[in-house]
Amino acid sequence: MTTALITGANRGLGLETAKQLAARGWHVILACRELSRAREAAATIEGATARRLDLGDPASIAALAREAIEIDVLINNAAIAMRGFDAEVARQTIAVNLLGTLAVTDALAPRVRDGGAIVMVSSGMGELSVLGNPARERVARAATIDEVRALADELVAAVANGTHERGGWPSSAYSVSKALLNASTRVLAQTFAARKIRVNAVCPGWVRTDLGGRSAPRDIPTGARSIVAAVLEPRATGGFFRDGAPIAW
Ligand code: NDP
Numbered sequence: 001m002t003t004a005l006i007t008g009a010n011r012g013l014g015l016e017t018a019k020q021l022a023a024r025g026w027h028v029i030l031a032c033r034e035l036s037r038a039r040e041a042a043a044t045i046e047g048a049t050a051r052r053l054d055l056g057d058p059a060s061i062a063a064l065a066r067e068a069i070e071i072d073v074l075i076n077n078a079a080i081a082m083r084g085f086d087a088e089v090a091r092q093t094i095a096v097n098l099l100g101t102l103a104v105t106d107a108l109a110p111r112v113r114d115g116g117a118i119v120m121v122s123s124g125m126g127e128l129s130v131l132g133n134p135a136r137e138r139v140a141r142a143a144t145i146d147e148v149r150a151l152a153d154e155l156v157a158a159v160a161n162g163t164h165e166r167g168g169w170p171s172s173a174y175s176v177s178k179a180l181l182n183a184s185t186r187v188l189a190q191t192f193a194a195r196k197i198r199v200n201a202v203c204p205g206w207v208r209t210d211l212g213g214r215s216a217p218r219d220i221p222t223g224a225r226s227i228v229a230a231v232l233e234p235r236a237t238g239g240f241f242r243d244g245a246p247i248a249w
Contacts, residue, residue: 004021004074006028006030007032007075020221029048064108065111067111074117078096097177114195122185123178124206125178132165155167189239198236201230204242209223229243
């Protein structure tokens with residue numbers, strides 16, 4: 001049976017992605033910040049299992065990585081979008097959306113079978129076009145995860161001292177976290193090529209979830225179908241997709 005581990009699967013797009021994959025006969029592991037919520041969600045999906053995983057808690061990541069689970073697809077879906085914009089918002093957003101996702105990927109990659117896949121749930125708000133120069137060129141060129149991390153540190157420091165706009169950074173920590181997640185996707189696709197693990201990013205479109213808000217044009221099943229299409233993508237690696245079609249970084 002094919003197994004997917006989905007982070008942030010107790011509500012929104014993560015939960016619906018789990019339901020759509022389970023409907024295809026997949027075993028889904030719902031990895032959620034609160035174990036009780038993971039269990040409640042798993043009870044609504046046949047054969048689903050629940051695990052605790054908080055992207056901001058390295059101990060919870062390490063504990064999950066120690067379990068003898070075999071994963072075909074790791075779906076990094078969990079993320080936050082905070083109100084406002086200051087250094088603390090930038091720090092927390094980067095900590096969860098970028099560094100937390102990278103920590104989960106690093107810890108669980110040994111559990112992903114060779115020939116499997118890692119899917120980063122990203123956003124069109126992280127397209128390179130949201131960045132000004134020199135940030136845009138530097139993010140586009142980042143060739144290692146250390147470079148991506150250094151850019152993230154730089155953003156937080158620049159927001160704190162009020163120089164981020166000069167560096168080409170937009171006043172949206174969420175956008176930057178996703179642009180750097182996309183940069184990580186390009187790097188990790190190369191890192192895992194030797195194990196034939198495909199690494200792709202996907203945008204679900206603008207969806208009516210707690211994060212997307214009520215004005216979003218898409219319903220949750222439509223957004224999740226975009227994620228599932230990336231999960232089922234048979235060949236590509238190092239790509240960015242929406243609704244099963246490649247989109248520009
Ligand atoms: P929701 O706010 O509905 O759900 C977010 C999920 O992430 C929740 O399960 C939440 O858990 C979990 N989460 C947040 N922080 C952590 C953490 N530290 N550790 C573990 N889990 C955490 O968001 P969506 O379903 O809309 O978003 C899912 C993904 O889709 C995100 O990556 C988002 O950026 C992306 N996306 C969404 C768009 C939209 O319009 N909705 C557009 C583009 C991209 P808890 O319930 O415990 O808070």
